[in-house]
Amino acid sequence: MLLSQAWERYESDKRIEGFSPQTLKAYKLQSGLLIRFFTDAQLDTITTDQLKAYLAKSSETLKPASLAHRIRFMKSLFRWSHEEGHIPKNPAAKIKEPKTGKRIPKFLTEMEIEHLREACCSPMENALFEFMFSTGCRIGEVVTLDRGRINWMNRSAIIRGKGDKEREVYFNIRCEIWLKRYLDNREDRDTAIFVTERDPHRMSIATMRYIIKRISNRAGINKDIHPHQLRHSYATHLLNNGAPLDVIQSLLGHEKSETTRIYAQLSGSIRQECYRKYF
Template identity: 80%
Template sequence: MLLSKAWEAFESDKRIEGFSPQTLKAYRLQLSLLIEYFKDIEITTLDTIQLKEYLAISGKHLKPASLAHRIRFLKSLFRWSHEEGNILKNPAAKIKEPKVGKRIPKYLTEMEIELLREACHLPIEKAIFELMFSTGCRIGEIVSLEKNHINWSNRSAIVRGKGDKEREVYFNIRCDIWLKRYMDSRTDNDPAIFVTERHPHIMSVAQMRYIIKRISNRAGINKEIHPHQLRHSYATHLLNNGAPIEVIQSLLGHEKSETTRIYAQLSGRLRKEYYQKYF
């Protein structure tokens, strides 16, 4: 089976399993790099030594996290190929990922949050910002929200996260007000919560990123703002107000508690900053 044919079957299976479009898009890029290096050869002809050489040469200038991502793709593709009986032995089974140090998430201060809030001029900008910050949702979860996913009576929404798993998130009164004002300003019948301004249809992740960038440019904050920083800021805000790690884990939709516990390190760093400032 050619690499391209193996990918087609692999992608179909993973889509059925619930892999996100973003993950499959990233894996598709990795496949193109693999084929660019080896050409579209029979998957059975590749062995462990060849894969290690590929990683050493193609990953020479990659950061450990990027190299780890490339290795995860190889391990996933070849493990699937072995389980499907397309290859007799998995050549990626013993390839190990590089150690990646856990990075402290970049969060926004209360001042920065207020500056961003003040820089929201249009109802759609206010609605997107408030929903992102008050729910801590990933940008992909926000763009896929539909009107019937909102429960206005208790200010909650059902979002579909990683692995196609659903969870309930909550938003505050400020978000409720701006979300309703934005919805009332629309004249289209599209089921999506957020739609494009021209010829309304569901907004893409790239279009929503552009709106956040537009807001941050107006705010004049001297650093680059990413939508995921609102999620980190939400988690940090909860932690600093005494929310247990288990509750934050559930609200964020983290599968592993280790992923959430990194915010505890962040909180510890904040305590140190306060100590140095006031003692």
């Protein structure tokens, strides 16, 4: 079996298993690089030493975190190939990821958040900014969110996170005001919560990033601001106001804490109560 054929079958299986479109898109890019390096060789002819040579070449241009991502894909592909009986031995079994130092998340101060708020100049910008900050959602979770997943009575939304898992997130009154104002002004019938300004259709991740960058440029903040900083700022805001760490992890959709302790599952009612109390 050729590498390209293995990838096609692997992708089909992982799609059935519920891998997110974002993960499959990233893995497709990695598969293309792997196939090109090995000129689409037969799967069972690839050795551990050859894979290490590929990674050694990759390490010349990739940071440790990016190299680790490449290794995770490679190990997943060859483990699947071995389990499915396409190869007698897994050549990636003993390959280890590089150690990556833990970085302190970059967050925005309350002053910077207020400057960003003032720099929003349309209901759409205000709604997007407030929703991302007050829910702590990942940008991919906001992109896939539909209007029908909003519970206005509860000021909450059901979003689909990593691993295709659903969770309930909450937003504050300020966000509710701007979100309703934005949606009331729209004339399209697209189901997406956020759509493009011209020829309305579901907003892409790239467009959302551009809008946040546009807002930050107007605000004049001397920082390279990106959407994930709003998520970090959300978590920091809750932590600074006394929210328990396990509640924050639950709201963010993390399975376990950074200190590797077991993730504390909380009921939706407790998470909602803690959100109302601390945000």
